[in-house]
Amino acid sequence: MKVALIPGSFDPFHNGHLAVVRLAARHFDKVVVAAVRNPGKEPLFSLEDRELMLKECLEEFDNVTSRSFSGLVVELAGEIRATAIVKGLRAVSDLENELQMAQMNYRMSGIDTLFVPATSSESFLASKYLKEFARGGRVAELASMVPPPVARRLQEIYGPGSDKEGSS
Amino acid sequence: MKVALIPGSFDPFHNGHLAVVRLAARHFDKVVVAAVRNPGKEPLFSLEDRELMLKECLEEFDNVTSRSFSGLVVELAGEIRATAIVKGLRAVSDLENELQMAQMNYRMSGIDTLFVPATSSESFLASKYLKEFARGGRVAELASMVPPPVARRLQEIYGPGSDKEGSS
């Protein structure tokens, strides 16, 4: 059985991420999407919140499950018996880090990494810019860039009337 | 009327930035240069100081004004009725972030971003290296890389005899 692990901070999960999952779901028997801690960055959503949203966003897929994880990606890959790590590639600057990480992971545990291209209509999406707009209170315009469960949660936490409105 | 908004942290404003402003001033009726907060980086100069230096550095232009701003760039663009955001491009690594930000800003508010190339003699200038040398007390050598008002202020704050001398 071919099992893909798709790790990421998913803070928040957006339509570009969803396109990667959709593609992987066509080529693997099973796909596990894992929200991991990204130490050193102030998160928009807690790891628990991100895990919850992942679950809602991925309900439509029969062969996709989601979870969160706090250790090294290669350890999670071993635990779930992943046959490959799958990562999306959006741009050139992604590539170099990803090639180095892929080599390290292979050297550490023998696991392969496969890359899938971002679809062009989502290639500009990057969580860091979504965060910036969310913190600036512009959540309504973000609704077309994220799945509905994320849009709702952004609205609750960062939308008009929320506690954090205008706090950035 | 064509109005360009040039946002940046300008910490400090240097000759590469000045070249971008000079070029924009030739192609737009009015140019607004705005110093914005760059959260997550320890600034060399306070936002107030940067605004003050911008004003002095841009006095020579009839159609350029300057200010500071704390919110999202698209909000400032709306407020000043900018017809375009203008950014300088120095290098490849600038480009990918800028393309993503340009797409986000267009999607959020319909505003276009135009890019201008760094002139070759200034293409190596990056505020982060200027900061490093200023903090190391090497302000005299920086004088050829920044406009005179910035050189003077660097001298006052980081030069020999200043409070911060040798503090980095």
Add this chain to the structure above:
Amino acid sequence: MKVALIPGSFDPFHNGHLAVVRLAARHFDKVVVAAVRNPGKEPLFSLEDRELMLKECLEEFDNVTSRSFSGLVVELAGEIRATAIVKGLRAVSDLENELQMAQMNYRMSGIDTLFVPATSSESFLASKYLKEFARGGRVAELASMVPPPVARRLQEIYGPGSDKEGSS
């Protein structure tokens, strides 16, 4: 009056090019789109054909005209009194060539080059791949990537029943 010159081989003109023209038309009083010879590449369409298609594709714009040209871009810029050259930027590898060319053109004739970002949905479009598919006879699928006048002409020359069908 602000006049933009948009030079290119436009072999063929596609929706990514059209997006660049549309953006420039919003920021300049007048835009001239010029098909230029690209020596050393076997063209899909003759320069005359390309000029003709440009004219049809750009009819919708009040402030855009088109033409062909055989000399240096800086000479055309002088002839039409362009105030800037405008180029689309799709990707990193475009950038370095464009920055060098922009510097050369500035040094040769004092003209500025401004860059506009490819819109994300068209950022994958490159004439070289369109050519390859046209030569392979796959013209029907190209219709969504080029303006209607180009789609019609591709159909006539490379479509089923044409002389060149299957010739590549």
Add this chain to the structure above:
Amino acid sequence: MKVALIPGSFDPFHNGHLAVVRLAARHFDKVVVAAVRNPGKEPLFSLEDRELMLKECLEEFDNVTSRSFSGLVVELAGEIRATAIVKGLRAVSDLENELQMAQMNYRMSGIDTLFVPATSSESFLASKYLKEFARGGRVAELASMVPPPVARRLQEIYGPGSDKEGSS
């Protein structure tokens, strides 16, 4: 059944290509490696020679077959019922072309492209440099960079005593 198509000019097939095939053979039920014409480049080996060498180089794999092809890659993908195109990624400049081609192929025929990273020890291998050295008669040193069948053939055609020795 998951079927990968790995297209390339393979002129010549080298150890970097072999690493891509080996990786794909682990993740797909069946892999088809296809030597395609690369119009506009003077080949080192004829398409027939390249097909023959591919066959010898890939004998060790149970689930890998090879062939040559003269049309569009998407047509071959349809013909062999490939579920994905697989390409190796060595470097940044590969990526942009590959992302554009992947998008075009998806738009033309709905087929996905997956990328696999070059292993670090082979990441410097590029057919164009192998060609240059072969044409310069330095075939002995190339033996560690290509599979044995290619090394033998290089020796026969470009080695000492061959007709083409020193001809470049």
Add this chain to the structure above:
Amino acid sequence: MKVALIPGSFDPFHNGHLAVVRLAARHFDKVVVAAVRNPGKEPLFSLEDRELMLKECLEEFDNVTSRSFSGLVVELAGEIRATAIVKGLRAVSDLENELQMAQMNYRMSGIDTLFVPATSSESFLASKYLKEFARGGRVAELASMVPPPVARRLQEIYGPGSDKEGSS
């Protein structure tokens, strides 16, 4: 006498760094490797520890010495009368920062920077990933990527039974 200065944070020093030193030792009469503070990053090893490991790792070279330093690289270059700064280049994203830094250092003090390519088998090595695995307790697998003195120290501090085990 030609003296090369190789500055870096070396946190930790790995086989890619060692390859740079080995190459420089062939082309310069004397090489000084200096561990410098990298403000803004949480180090894996203290500057003292890094200096100590450098010394052990570089014992094999007759013409290489090591030290630590806290100021600007150009100041150290002056102090040791370096005739050039030498840096390793692994990838494209390294290059742009390095070109800018090289220009700044030249403008500040007239010193040249020479670059040497990472050898392909080490080109994926980056201290940031080594750190991540060390903090995750995977020190045994790192032994093939670092010189023995670093492997031993990683084992002592981050290996099984150490205080910091599992703390990341």
Add this chain to the structure above:
Amino acid sequence: MKVALIPGSFDPFHNGHLAVVRLAARHFDKVVVAAVRNPGKEPLFSLEDRELMLKECLEEFDNVTSRSFSGLVVELAGEIRATAIVKGLRAVSDLENELQMAQMNYRMSGIDTLFVPATSSESFLASKYLKEFARGGRVAELASMVPPPVARRLQEIYGPGSDKEGSS
């Protein structure tokens, strides 16, 4: 004795090349600059012409000689007992080709390649654009970008009144 080989097509030799030679002359006992054939490109100047101009351009240096060469660079390196190949790096797209070539040359003959950064004021210079302008008859403006002997020769061959004027 440290001997650097600087190979290139030098068609034509320009101020960016001169900056690389000047830098190498400071760090090596002897520098050999070699004009090599660049098959597959229509040259602006014959190899003999290029060799002649090199000689005139490099007269000012005591430790620099020049020549032409038709074989592989590694063979020339062996013949002149070069201790290193030296190449200039202008931009990111240069780097990847150069890293691959450096690895190939090292694997083929054990020779190291060192890179030197283009100085910023010359970083936009690329022979291909100089060629284009020369063929377009714009030789007067090129005089500030090439050494005087090249400027004179460009004037003779491509300037007003020359046979080739306006021929491109």
